[in-house]
């Protein structure tokens with residue numbers, strides 16, 4: 080399942096390639112499972128929208144859109160967005176503007192709804208790919224957004240745990256970004272938590288974006304057993320864990336993520352961090368430090384891998 084480093088890799092790839100482009104039209108497969116907004120709403124919001132940013136929030140990809148570049152003639156990069164917005168102003172917005180003027184409000188602020196965002200969650204097997212239009216349509220393609228540049232943004236998801244939505248309010252999710260948090264806040268998250276530290280690391284309400292791979296790899300580097308109660312960790316343990324989380328996530332981003340099942344980035348390329356895994360997926364193989372076989376246990380329904388000698 081794509082975690083923070085894989086999603087960040089997709090986001091960085093798309094940021095370099097689609098920002099400034101305009102979505103000319105949208106095709107949806109008709110499968111309802113990945114859609115968290117109605118197909119009509121997704122199509123109507125995306126069609127004609129300009130992509131102004133791509134960012135990550137936890138495991139979500141947030142594509143910031145600017146609507147108002149509706150007609151092809153206005154949909155060029157050097158266009159005049161203000162005129163485009165004025166042209167696509169709905170009747171209600173114009174009425175609203177008139178009433179503002181009548182009410183004595185300054186009219187330089189035309190009331191319009193906030194710019195929407197297209198939210199993509201890759202789930203287990205989702206891929207968000209930027210491909211040339213003649214690329215064969217992969218099985219399990221659920222969305223194709225044709226861009227003005229000629230390229231196509233496609234969402235492919237065989238297992239359909241991924242999600243697609245459009246939102247009109249600034250998108251927010253629970254939890255804190257593990258790469259932005261300071262040590263005091265980080266250690267505070269685990270105080271009084273009686274759950275195993277492994278479960279606490281997976282809890283998206285605490286830190287967002289860490290899944291099974293990076294929880295196991297962080298605990299291995301911090302020399303902490305996954306079953307240890309979070310509240311029982313010492314300040315020194317937490318400090319090592321804090322540094323390990325940051326190191327593992329940054330190293331994994333630098334390696335383009337881990338391709339353990341079928342993860343690929345937006346250009347269809349795999350990541351390479353799986354070659355730096357010390358414990359994840361290495362059950363029975365020798366620990367890279369001490370040579371003892373790596374153990375696998377199940378904690379709260381999830382596989383956990385650790386070295387019984389190096390991790391305490």
Ligand SMILES: [Zn+2]
Nearest residue numbers: 366369386389
């Ligand atoms: Zn070991």
